[in-house]
Amino acid sequence: MTQKTEKTAGMTFSDEVTSRHGGETLTSCYQCGTCASSCPVAKLDSSFNPREIIKLSLLGEKEEVLSGDAIWLCCSCFNCQERCPQKVEIADLIYALRNIALEKGHIPSIYSDFASALITEGRIVKVSKFVEKKRADYGLPPLKPVGIDALNKILSATGFDKLQTKEESQ
Amino acid sequence: MKSYALFLGCTIPARQPNYELSARKALTKLGIKLVDLDDLTCCCPPPIQSINLETSQAVAAYNICLAEEAGLDIVALCNGCFESLAMANAALKKDENLRAKVNGILSKAGKEFKGTIEVKHFLQVLIDDIGLECIKASVVKPLSTLKVAPFYGCHSLRPSELLEFDDPERPHILEDLIEALGAESVEYRDKLKCCGGLLRGISDDLSLSLARDKIINTTKAGAECIATLCPFCFVALDIGQIQVKSKFNEVYDMPILHYSELLALALGVDPKELALRTHKIKIDKVLEKIL
Numbered sequence: 001m002t003q004k005t006e007k008t009a010g011m012t013f014s015d016e017v018t019s020r021h022g023g024e025t026l027t028s029c030y031q032c033g034t035c036a037s038s039c040p041v042a043k044l045d046s047s048f049n050p051r052e053i054i055k056l057s058l059l060g061e062k063e064e065v066l067s068g069d070a071i072w073l074c075c076s077c078f079n080c081q082e083r084c085p086q087k088v089e090i091a092d093l094i095y096a097l098r099n100i101a102l103e104k105g106h107i108p109s110i111y112s113d114f115a116s117a118l119i120t121e122g123r124i125v126k127v128s129k130f131v132e133k134k135r136a137d138y139g140l141p142p143l144k145p146v147g148i149d150a151l152n153k154i155l156s157a158t159g160f161d162k163l164q165t166k167e168e169s170q
Numbered sequence: 171m172k173s174y175a176l177f178l179g180c181t182i183p184a185r186q187p188n189y190e191l192s193a194r195k196a197l198t199k200l201g202i203k204l205v206d207l208d209d210l211t212c213c214c215p216p217p218i219q220s221i222n223l224e225t226s227q228a229v230a231a232y233n234i235c236l237a238e239e240a241g242l243d244i245v246a247l248c249n250g251c252f253e254s255l256a257m258a259n260a261a262l263k264k265d266e267n268l269r270a271k272v273n274g275i276l277s278k279a280g281k282e283f284k285g286t287i288e289v290k291h292f293l294q295v296l297i298d299d300i301g302l303e304c305i306k307a308s309v310v311k312p313l314s315t316l317k318v319a320p321f322y323g324c325h326s327l328r329p330s331e332l333l334e335f336d337d338p339e340r341p342h343i344l345e346d347l348i349e350a351l352g353a354e355s356v357e358y359r360d361k362l363k364c365c366g367g368l369l370r371g372i373s374d375d376l377s378l379s380l381a382r383d384k385i386i387n388t389t390k391a392g393a394e395c396i397a398t399l400c401p402f403c404f405v406a407l408d409i410g411q412i413q414v415k416s417k418f419n420e421v422y423d424m425p426i427l428h429y430s431e432l433l434a435l436a437l438g439v440d441p442k443e444l445a446l447r448t449h450k451i452k453i454d455k456v457l458e459k460i461l
Contacts, residue, residue, distance in 0.1 A: 021223045040364045044379050072372055075380070076216040077364035078328035082338050091329075098220040107221070110371035114217045122211040123180040124218065131184060138187050138445055140194070143178075147209030147232070150279040154232055157278040158225040 013062040016100065023096035028086040029054045035080035035090050041073055048073040050080050050090050057097065066101040072108055102163070119161060122146035171201035172299050174245040174290070175237040177255065180212050181401040182247055187445040189401060192434040193247050193292060195444075199437050200300045200308060204245070207236050215250035216368055227268075228275040230258035234289065235281040243288045245295050247430070249400035253325035253333065256289040260332040291326055291335060292430065293343055293399060305350045310438040312352030316459050318432065319356045319393035320344040321384070321407075323400040324364050338362075347429060348397060351436040358391035360384075365410075367402035378417055381410035385422045395425040395456050397432055404428060408450050425453040435460050 017023035035050040036042050042049050048070050056065050065071065071094055080090040101107070114124040121127075123146060132143060155161045182189050197204060210233050212218070214226035234255060237244045246252040262269045263285040273282050290298070296305065322336075322344055330338035339362070345355040366380030384407060388396050398404045408426040415421055426449070434444060441457060 021227075040366075040380060041369075041376060044376055045373075073369070073376065075324075075364045075366060075369050075376075077324040079324075079362075079364070082328045082330060089329075092223070095216075095219050095223050099222055102221055108372055111217050111221055115221050118212055118214075118218060123184070124212050124215070125180040125184040127180075127184045134187070135183075138191060139443065140187065140190060141206060143183055144206050144208045144210065147211050147236070150209060150232060150281070151211045151229065153279040154228050154275055155225060157275045158222065158228060160222055160225040163222065 013060045013065075014058055016062075017057055017093070017096060020096040020099060022089065022092035022099070025086075025088045026054065026057060026093055029058065029088045030086055031055060032085060034083050034085060035088075038079040038083045040077060040079065041075050045073065050074070050094070053094065053097070054088070054090070057093075065097060066104055067106055071097045071101060115160075115163075119152070119155060122148040122151050171203060173203040173205055173242055174295065175207050175240055175242040176204040177210065177213070177233070177244050177246040177248075177251050178206075179246070179248045179251040179401075181250075181405075186401050186404065186428075186448060188431060188448040189247060189404070189428045191444050192428060192430040192439070195439045196430055196434040196437055197245075197292075197295065199434075199439070200296075200305070202245075202295060202299065205240065205242055207240055207242075209236055213246075213248075213251040213254035215254050219254070224275075226254065227258050227261070228272050230254045231262055231272050231283045232276055232279060232281055234259055234262075234287065235276065235283055238284055238286050241287075243290060245290050245292055247292050248402075249291070249323045249325035250402060252289065252291040256291075257329070257332045259285075259287075259289045260334075291399070293326070293347065294335065296347060296433075297343055302346055302350045305347070305433075309351055309436045311436050311460055313432060313436055313460055314352045316353040316456065317356045317392055317394045318348045318353045319358050319388040319391060319396045320348055320361070321365070321388075321396050321398050321403060322362065323367075323398065323403040326399055327362070344397065344399070344429065348432070351432055353432070356388070356391050356393045358393065359387040365403045365406040367400075367406035370406065374413070375417075377406065378410060378414055381406045382414045382418065382420075385411060385414065385424050389422065389424060393424070394459070395427050395453065397427055397429045399429055411451050423451060425449065425451050425456050427453060427456065
């Protein structure tokens with residue numbers, strides 16, 4: 001992932017986004033606003049508008065998009081993506097923008113906690129020893145071992161583990 | 171009868187024994203064999219997808235590989251797990267280039283995605299493998315006169331192109347399953363709108379406003395409980411009501427039950443076996459009606 005950031009030197013922001021997994025459909029947007037009118041968050045908070053995020057991305061307003069709060073306010077309900085007449089994969093696009101933002105050091109702390117838990121536990125929510133013991137009282141079977149070794153090989157192959165180290169060092 | 175690899179995910183074993191117990195007991199009673207596989211991991215849901223989509227897809231594929239090796243389809247109880255795994259499964263089956271790329275990553279863990287199994291939501295197993303008629307015939311404690319507000323959550327339905335769960339704008343699976351138990355499924359405003367669960371910890375104001383709307387709308391419609399399919403929706407609406415009380419100074423008392431709990435109760439499972447004390451909003455009113 002770090003190599004990818006270096007490769008983007010000289011690219012327009014729009015190219016950078018469309019070259020990312022999830023961001024491919026950015027340029028199909030014709031700004032009709034179906035996304036914004038389908039968005040449960042936009043109805044409550046005018047600082048979040050998916051159409052605006054797409055517009056700013058198309059216009060190359062990289063800093064505004066990546067360092068602002070807006071991209072983190074998407075509730076990932078996929079309503080916009082479901083209804084987009086241009087088949088822009090808007091929720092995925094917002095993941096792609098978050099992925100880029102994170103590589104530039106922007107990440108809400110709760111996501112950082114999830115990432116750490118994934119690396120150390122193989123789960124994003126830790127199952128405590130107490131809860132594990134309690135399973136027998138409930139009549140639930142013991143939990144099977146988590147595939148932590150295999151997981152860490154995958155996280156290392158994609159660079160996820162280094163991304164986490166980078167966050168922690170900041 | 172059919173066997174499935176049970177995908178529990180993270181939140182259910184950590185926080186919601188009520189979901190796990192009711193789903194295991196109900197599916198077993200209805201003749202489904204559940205297999206717990208070794209070495210499964212987190213499915214990599216939206217919070218991890220937000221960090222890195224490629225990693226998330228590869229980890230979802232890894233989990234699918236374990237079920238492929240066991241020759242079993244997967245049943246997921248959590249909407250988040252269902253979405254992560256079903257989206258990866260569908261995308262990797264369709265797109266050879268993507269599959270080659272992901273398999274390059276998986277080879278480091280000695281795995282290869284082959285595309286030989288299906289990923290199903292708990293509700294799809296009920297509909298496809300058991301069927302409404304069989305469920306109706308298996309009910310021993312009908313939920314007659316109970317008014318239930320169905321709540322699908324988002325990630326059972328959308329993106330529909332990859333999940334193929336039900337019509338994303340006019341779904342009916344959950345309503346049908348509620349009525350199969352003898353209860354009345356109640357229509358309410360903004361039924362398909364998000365519970366705000368994924369914004370918890372990011373923007374608690376927005377998250378609680380969305381949860382509060384859901385509680386207000388179901389209360390106005392005369393519902394006596396909300397049936398959920400997802401541990402995140404359950405938390406957003408159950409614990410959410412306690413938080414709404416302190417934030418808005420408004421008191422609501424809407425019991426939140428997973429559909430699996432209603433099903434297990436209707437099938438005659440003893441409520442003492444279902445860890446019902448997990449609920450923050452007490453469900454005594456619902457139990458009084460059923461038992």
